[in-house]
Amino acid sequence: MASSSSNVRSALLFCHPSMEGLAEHIAKKCCAANSETFIPLVTPVSPFSFAESAAEQRRVKKFQQVQFVKTIQWDKFKDGWPNLFIDKVRECAGRDVIFLGSFHSPEVVFEQLSIIYHMPRYLARSFKFILPYFPTGTMERIDTEGQVATAKVLAMLLSAIPSTARGPAQIVMFDIHALPERFYFSDQVIPRLESAIPLLVKEIFNMPDDVQANLSVAYPDEGAFKRFNHMFEGFPSILCTKIRDGDQRIVSIKEGETFGRHVIIIDDLIQTGGTLINCAKVLQKHRALSVNAFVTHAVFPEHSWKRFTEGDVKLDTFWITDSIPHAKHIAQHPPFKLLSLGDAISETLLSYDLKE
Numbered sequence: 001m002a003s004s005s006s007n008v009r010s011a012l013l014f015c016h017p018s019m020e021g022l023a024e025h026i027a028k029k030c031c032a033a034n035s036e037t038f039i040p041l042v043t044p045v046s047p048f049s050f051a052e053s054a055a056e057q058r059r060v061k062k063f064q065q066v067q068f069v070k071t072i073q074w075d076k077f078k079d080g081w082p083n084l085f086i087d088k089v090r091e092c093a094g095r096d097v098i099f100l101g102s103f104h105s106p107e108v109v110f111e112q113l114s115i116i117y118h119m120p121r122y123l124a125r126s127f128k129f130i131l132p133y134f135p136t137g138t139m140e141r142i143d144t145e146g147q148v149a150t151a152k153v154l155a156m157l158l159s160a161i162p163s164t165a166r167g168p169a170q171i172v173m174f175d176i177h178a179l180p181e182r183f184y185f186s187d188q189v190i191p192r193l194e195s196a197i198p199l200l201v202k203e204i205f206n207m208p209d210d211v212q213a214n215l216s217v218a219y220p221d222e223g224a225f226k227r228f229n230h231m232f233e234g235f236p237s238i239l240c241t242k243i244r245d246g247d248q249r250i251v252s253i254k255e256g257e258t259f260g261r262h263v264i265i266i267d268d269l270i271q272t273g274g275t276l277i278n279c280a281k282v283l284q285k286h287r288a289l290s291v292n293a294f295v296t297h298a299v300f301p302e303h304s305w306k307r308f309t310e311g312d313v314k315l316d317t318f319w320i321t322d323s324i325p326h327a328k329h330i331a332q333h334p335p336f337k338l339l340s341l342g343d344a345i346s347e348t349l350l351s352y353d354l355k356e
């Protein structure tokens, strides 16, 4: 017989200061679910599997609380190197410990590695590192001898997270650029690859029937098609090809109907915006009824998001997630709309707990 939540020790959720808003969201969501509640048993991967899993939801009793704690002091020495202190670190002993991080710039990586290498050593029962955006993801392959696959280097650094009493640390990442990157990690850790696509699917289900009936999903290149096409089975697809020529991205339609269709372009991430802008332009030229976009990771270096608010191309809606902290600010400007990963992460945490 399970004990009541009052005598179960909660999981501790720490975070990098840049992720505090998201951490609060996750803790609230997990606590709200911490009673008899419905949660999907399977992370949905397509509109249809989502519908199925929603139908298959069953009543489960939750015993796990997630407590958001802000006890890390993130100071710096005068030379710029981190001066870190985890207050009451002994409370990690015997607890499930979660750290929500963000590697949105190289300057914040070392301080977070220092924390996540330490936490398991303080006798955490289990350790999960939630890293929504795996930043070096597009530098994962070598075309020419001499290129450095920095995705591999970052995976090696993360693979050094120590194990806990319950086994290897888990690293939770969303929409990694290429699935083979999971094999860049050593067996010392368990990479868990999640997707933000179910958040978009929920949006689609809330659209008017006439829009849903005329909806097509466009992929700006073969990479996006391979990664996401199976998640949108049942929707007509438009496959584009992309040629990179220096700073130029030349996008053309390879197959699929555009005339009179409401189109959502899907990609894992956006940097300069060149891929998406050229894809949107070609769809508009081929008389799509409306053109929208979704990317999980709104990287947008050098304020390149302004290309979508100041006229390079006009999209109806551009959904982004908060995998990168500045997305919350960007989403205040139409056509951007934020789909927070908070719900997806809390569901992920709760379903892990069910399986443990």
Ligand SMILES: O=P(O)(O)OC[C@H]1O[C@H](OP(=O)(O)OP(=O)(O)O)[C@H](O)[C@@H]1O
Pocket: 138, 220, 221, 222, 223, 224, 244, 249, 267, 268, 269, 270, 271, 272, 273, 274, 275, 276
């Ligand atoms: O906003 P941009 O500057 O255009 O960059 C974003 C694009 O870069 C990445 O793909 P990549 O070109 O590496 O191709 P791949 O998906 O085939 O690996 C990513 O998947 C986007 O499509």
